[in-house]
Structure formats: C-alpha cells, structure tokens
Amino acid sequence: xxxxxxxxxxxxxxxxxxxxxxxxxxxxxxxxxxxxxxxxxxxxxxxxxxxxxxxxxxxxxxxxxxxxxxxxxxxxxxxxxxxxxxxxxxxxxxxxxxxxxxxxxxxxxxxxxxxxxxxxxxxxxxxxxxxxxxxxxxxxxxxxxxxxxxxxxxxxxxxxxxxxxxxxxxxxxxxxxxxxxxxxxxxxxxxxxxxxxxxxxxxxxxxxxxxxxxxxxxxxxxxxxxxxxxxxxxxxxxxxxxxxxxxxxxxxxxxxxxxxxxxxxxxxxxxxxxxxxxxxxxxxxxxxxxxxxxxxxxxxxxxxxxxxxxxxxxxxxxxxxxxxxxxxxxxxxxxxxxxxxxxxxxxxxxxxxxxxxxxxxxxxxxxxxxxxxxxxxxxxxxxxxxxxxxxxx
Amino acid sequence: xxxxxxxxxxxxxxxxxxxxxxxxxxxxxxxxxxxxxxxxxxxxxxxxxxxxxxxxxxxxxxxxxxxxxxxxxxxxxxxxxx
Numbered sequence: 001x002x003x004x005x006x007x008x009x010x011x012x013x014x015x016x017x018x019x020x021x022x023x024x025x026x027x028x029x030x031x032x033x034x035x036x037x038x039x040x041x042x043x044x045x046x047x048x049x050x051x052x053x054x055x056x057x058x059x060x061x062x063x064x065x066x067x068x069x070x071x072x073x074x075x076x077x078x079x080x081x082x083x084x085x086x087x088x089x090x091x092x093x094x095x096x097x098x099x100x101x102x103x104x105x106x107x108x109x110x111x112x113x114x115x116x117x118x119x120x121x122x123x124x125x126x127x128x129x130x131x132x133x134x135x136x137x138x139x140x141x142x143x144x145x146x147x148x149x150x151x152x153x154x155x156x157x158x159x160x161x162x163x164x165x166x167x168x169x170x171x172x173x174x175x176x177x178x179x180x181x182x183x184x185x186x187x188x189x190x191x192x193x194x195x196x197x198x199x200x201x202x203x204x205x206x207x208x209x210x211x212x213x214x215x216x217x218x219x220x221x222x223x224x225x226x227x228x229x230x231x232x233x234x235x236x237x238x239x240x241x242x243x244x245x246x247x248x249x250x251x252x253x254x255x256x257x258x259x260x261x262x263x264x265x266x267x268x269x270x271x272x273x274x275x276x277x278x279x280x281x282x283x284x285x286x287x288x289x290x291x292x293x294x295x296x297x298x299x300x301x302x303x304x305x306x307x308x309x310x311x312x313x314x315x316x317x318x319x320x321x322x323x324x325x326x327x328x329x330x331x332x333x334x335x336x337x338x339x340x341x342x343x344x345x346x347x348x349x350x351x352x353x354x355x356x357x358x359x360x361x362x363x364x365x366x367x368x369x370x371x372x373x374x375x376x377x378x379x380x381x382x383x384x385x386x387x388x389x390x391x392x393x
Numbered sequence: 394x395x396x397x398x399x400x401x402x403x404x405x406x407x408x409x410x411x412x413x414x415x416x417x418x419x420x421x422x423x424x425x426x427x428x429x430x431x432x433x434x435x436x437x438x439x440x441x442x443x444x445x446x447x448x449x450x451x452x453x454x455x456x457x458x459x460x461x462x463x464x465x466x467x468x469x470x471x472x473x474x475x
Contacts, residue, residue, distance in 0.1 A: 051475055053475055054474070054475055055475045056475070140475070141475045142473075142475050143473060143474055143475040144473050145471070145473045148473060165475070166472040166473060166474055166475055167472065167474040167475060168403045168404065168472045168474045169403070169407075171402060171403050171472070172472075173472055188446050188453070189444070189446060189471045191443060191444060192444070192471070193441070193444035193470075193471055194444075197404075197440065197441060197444060198403075198404045198444070198470055198471055198472070198473060199404060199407075200473060200474055201474035201475075204404070204407075204474075206474055211475070237453075237469075239402065239469075241402075248451070248467075249451065250448040250451055250452065250453055250467060250469070251448075251451060251452040251453060252453045253452075253453050
C-alpha cells in the first residue's frame, strides 16, 4: 500500500495498541492503506504544530483524533474573543486563558492516548533547532513572515518536512516543503515582503471556516507522510479559493541558487528573522514619521469643551459595525475629499486602532491642516476606555 | 484566445481590483517584459514586484521565462496568515 518511504519505519514491536485504541481506530484499521501497522506508525509519530491558532486548531484536533502519538504545540498567546470565530480548539469559556492550556484540554478530551508536549514560548532562532530536533514532522500554522522563514530554515537545516499552510480572507495555500526531496519555502519566495505590503488576517480579515479547510489539508499531508501513502504535496503549491470554490495547483521547482537548500548555499545557521523581514527598520521609520497624537481621554475632554471636530477614516461597512457619530471619509477617498473639511479648525482623526488614521493625519498635514491629531488606539480604545456601549471589533 | 490571461491571487487581486484580466500581447515575450504592462494597467501592483511568485500554465516561472499568446500567468503574493 505504501507509495513512498514512510517517515516512521518499523513501528511493529516498538508500540502496541490497547483494545480501547483498536476500537477507537476501527475505521482506520479496516483500510489496508492504514491497517494495524499504519496505526502503530501514527502512534509512534511525533508531530510539532507551530501555533494553536486558526490553522493549528483543526490540525491538532484531527491529528489527535487520528491517533498521532505525540503532538507538540508551540504557542505563548492567550485566547481572545476575536479568535473564537475560527480557532475551534478554544471555547468561549477559554477567553483569557493561555492557548496552550486550552488546546491541551481539547486534545486530551478528543483522545486521551495522545501525549501533548507544550512549548509556551515564542519560537526564536535560539530555541527552534532544540525544539524541532525531537519531532518527525513540523507543521507551520504561524501568522507572520519572520516565523515562517524561521520554520523553513530550521526544517531545511535539520532535514525535516515542513507541512505549510497559510490563509488570507477567502484564499488559502498549502504545500509540503521538504528540501530533501523538493523545493523549500525560500525557493518560492526568496525575499520576505517589507512590513505592511501584505495584510495579515488581523488587518485584512479571514473567513472563519477557511483555516478549517487548509488546516485539514495540512493534517492530511502529515498523516500521509507518516504512513508513506499517496502522493504528498512536495513540489506543488495548492491554492484554494473559497469564493469560487476552486482548487488550483502550481508545480514548484527547487531553486538551484536557493540560499539555504541550493547547491552553493550561503546560510548555514539560523539568522535574525525580524531583521531579515525588516521589522526593526520599519519600526524606526515609523517613529521618524510620528504624527501628533491625542488619547481618547484627552479627546473626550476637548469634545466636552467644544474645541475640536472628529473625522472617521474607516470603511462604510466598519462604520456600520460601530461608530461614535463622526463624519466618515474612508482613507482611500481622502486625497480627493479633504476640501470638505476646514483646515483651520482642530481635527482629531480615528480609525479602528490607529494605523490608517496616522496615514490620514500625515496626508492632512501635508495638505496644510494646522492642528490635526491621530486618535491613539482608535475607536477600539474609545470603546475600552470611554464608552463600552460602542462595540469593539 | 488572443493575448495572455493573467490570474491574480490574494493581496495582488485586492490591489488590482480584479482577479482576472487579459493582456493583449501577440509575440512571445519574457515574463519580465510582461510585468511593466501589467503594473502599468494596475499601478498599485507595482510595489509588490519583488515579492511575487509567478506561474505560467501551472508551473512556477522566473522573470526570464518566455510567455506567448494563449498562456495563463498566475500572480501569487506571499501569504502569512494562520
């Protein structure tokens, strides 16, 4: 039944299944592609999931249900209300608790035979190799570029498969980057995008079900690699579009000049990935570009005294969710519409959390506005500190 | 079909405001020569140039690879969300 070398070999003898496990895995055991030997391989396997978020949630739950013996989870975050729309490993009662605790409880409830190894810390160049070394497969469910390049490089250096997935709004990607047999993530994207060029899920939004589709593809690929069955996604990038409900596939090639998996590789150890992705440089530039700010408390005081007007630069669909009654000119329309405002009057500009309004303040100052402030923390800060009847989103 | 069909994904589709377009290119050109035509049509795409991956007819392609009328070019920005 094997179509390739399974990642776990000769599980026979090393592990046994109890009668409870045999009943539990019945639907696996009656398929010759898995059978008793395959189920033992799953039990012997050690899989590390990076992140217990959107992708990590379905991934860890299905791997647990499938009987993967040891699941490692790296996450140092706390469950937030805004996670619940997609991170189904956490429930409403988990809000405010460490994701690792909540994930561990869910996994143990699904399958108490699974051993969970938790790493409640940020994955860094200092700890990645030590954490990865004892696992057979690494599954990348992170939400940022520095960690994605770190996971890729650590996997290449250790010769381990990186089961990759990523999501954006209604679209997802999945692949298996396994430099021993095919291309790595750097062969596809040699250079990371500068900060801000590609929106994150927090900025661009994501359909809650989407990570379910991509995370289960990653879980499927993980199980196939362990068992050595079927055709893995090595050398192929799978693209999923939920809106058109279409899967596409791109054949990838190993880049002979890849700095980490190419013939003349120049990277022999982990580097500083924040630096590589331009994060400190962007923060420094942001500080230089600093615009005048006003806190929500100061704004309330000024509003009570009647000495300032407020402008909202979010999108109309956001205005519908929550607003504080300020006139709306979306940031994209501001260059054509700022004449509607009085440039001699003090003006406070807000958005959701302060990034878009900072750009608006810069634009207005350049257009000759004399006294214009960025509302620090945006409407979410207003909701938290001034008026809780305004919903926070 | 005359011209080269362009498929845009993720943030590239958002910037262009469309997921699909056709560039009226008749002779065979390098992918690198096609780019300015596309970025000219959708100027907001321009700053993504060095961070995009391209595929021609379903296969990863480099800027020096040739494309001609009837080909399908996919424009794939990196995605970090998880």
